[in-house]
Amino acid sequence: MPRRVLLLSYYFPPAGGPGVQRALKFVKYLPEFGWAPTVLTVREGAFPAHDRSLAADVPAAASVHRTPSLDPHWFYARLVGRSDDEVDVGSMEGQQETGMERVARWIRANLFLPDARVGWVPFSVWRGRQLVAEGDVDAILTTGPPHSTHLAGAALQALTGVPWVADFRDPWTDINYYDELPHTQWALRLDAALERMVLRQARAVTTVSPTWRDLLAQKTERSDPDAVTVVQNGFDVDDLSPGAVAPSTDAFEVTHVGSLYASRNPTGLWRALRRLRDEGAVPALRIRLVGTVDPNVRRALQAEGLMGMTEIVPYVPHDEAVAYMRRAGLLLLSVESFPQAEGMMTGKIYEYLAAGRPVVGMGPPDGDAAALLRRTEGGRLFGRDDASGLARYIRDHYEAWAADMPRRGASAEALDPYRRSAQTEQMATVLSGVCSDDLGP
Template identity: 40%
Template sequence: MKRVLIITYYWPPNGGAGVYRWLKLSKLLPEHGWQPVIYTPENPEVVADDPGLLKDIRADIEVVKRPITEPFNLYKRFTGRSTKEKVQVGFLNEQKQGGWKEDFALWVRSNFFIPDARVWWVRPSVKFLKQWLRKNPVDAIISTGPPHSMHLIALGLKRALGVKWVADFRDPWTDIDFYAQLKLTAWADAKHKRLEGAVLREADRVVTVSWHWAQDLQKLGAKDVAVITNGYDPDDLPPAAVPVDEDYSLVHIGSLSPTRNAPELWKALRVLCDEAPDFAAKFKLRFVGPVDHTIAESVSAAGLGAHLERTGRVTHGEAMRHMQRARVLLLLVNDTPNLLGILPGKLFEYVGAGRPILGVGPVAGDAARVLDRAPHAVIDRGGLVENRGRIKAMFTAPAGAPDPRWSRAATCVQMAEVLNTLA
């Protein structure tokens, strides 16, 4: 069996959106002739503690761990945050933040930690892995980012050893939705783009999760970009069926950053509640996961505060149960310049849960390409009030069967095909 080294920052028991793609693919790759070896930090900053994910790690997978030094405790101390507070991504703040310390810390992080706060792990990892690979050869390496420092580790190994390399972009680098908020100097912006260009040019293959993002990466210099979306794993579903809510629950799972706010949707739901008292009596808007304070304020401003239920971070297993309970699952596509290619991992888990999905975003985007079959619907932000009757009908629509096109088994076949082109 061929061997592939996977360089990933996220690995159980660390949870969060970044862990699932390679946790699931590494479980299935041996069925296609590739034995994974995982390289990951020994002591990463914890995004979400989820030991239940450990059950998905195959017993025959070797996991190589090395210590990492990260600046987050210094950042927390400087800004007055608790050292136990989880670091959020995408400029999400559950409480109002501000002041010169936050601004200065962001400026330092953006301009001196390039491409990200894990950059101190690059040189020691390259040094260690060069020796390790000489004793433990592999047929290919995969780096997955963000954090994009993982790609720089692979770039160093490519240049030193000539090993075949796949760069996997779960999110863009300089096209990421919050890049413009990083307050970069011209020097820092140029360095980001220089490093990104080197990764895209020197990787043997580049993989990303959506079709529009593949086009964007090709414009930046990538030679051969494969689209391998995320997917759902049927094994994640609870063994016993979870009953669907009696209430008309509209449920969002995962982080809600400011760019996911949808005041147009809150307005449409408010109009629905005003027009149909029977609907209003049963309607619940449920957020499961961290929510930026601006979104909670926007919901309340629309007059939906009495309908809002909030649950903090939950384990992956609990999230799946929330999905199966929901009358309708809510996908909010970030309102950012790269919105056409936004295809969150949770979308595919929604599909696996078999409940109707309401997507709010561009009808020409990649999310609409996935949600192209009933009972799902994607509605542009500007058309939500006009389509409120269509939204209301979704709460009593029959469930659909999970679409096999988007299973992890199907996406793993595609990843193995990419690896096979190299070895």
């Protein structure tokens, strides 16, 4: 008989966007490793996007339970006079705020801790306790952000005795936009205390990169050197099945797929492309941005005279996004600058690599993402101000494409360890570990 895990995730289909992929793929592949998932999620969440096609990945045997939520995000949106979809919950870098928006942001940063999804916690604890009582639940798994989800995991472990694993897709008090929030000192202390409580009480902690493993391990204050385990993101072979990769022949496309926030605005790349255009080195260049594009990015492109060769495509379903990846001459990755940027390993980088096209990135050249690109020979990451290095790299790939010999990306063999199923097996091992008889609280 398989063991059963109760997985709590705020983001789950019909939610779209990057936040949903990790939990969704755990649910899809855990049954292969002896774990039957029961999902607990929100009924009507404040999602950045919707993608109903993702529901096809949910196994028929997986039960999904949804609860209401008192979401401060709704009140915040009404206070500033916007719709839910227009409110940015992350970085505000480069954006101008009205007085009312500043007030609302202060309220959110200081009264809704650890985040604006904390209103889901009482509902998820109430329903989670019922689900544990109704069936044989062997382990609880929470994934964040939102990190308030971990508070529900801590409460459920205390109330039921079922061991709990806390999974961190991003850091908590070290997340990329944390320093932009107008926290008071008491809010900072309370948030840090909540983070320490979660890290100390969880039977196991997982995260997505070696750098962030070390960061979180320092905060657990445990003697166990393996207190935090790396379970990377990855790619799903069902989404990017092997096949002929056909980059566009009518234009050399530099493509970004996903949200391009102001904090990720690759200004060094735009300078490099302008230089190459002015030199006449890339006459058939096309820039394609698929997904949400911040107004600051549009202004930066306009300032460099690149809007005429730029195509902006609104959010598309996941399978269409993959098709755009496979047409690219180069896939653009941008890692924003923040103190823990070396550990940023988004799910997108794995899908980029699996799409079979080379990656050009901007971010920490010595970070975990750069190491992955080197290890797989799938591309290169440059410093954010290295316009000269970027220009040389892009010119080299453009000339190969123009000669009808486009450069390939990472090989299938190099990517094999980064399949979603392989990483889910790692998570299954962690879950089995917290259920072993000799593991203390």
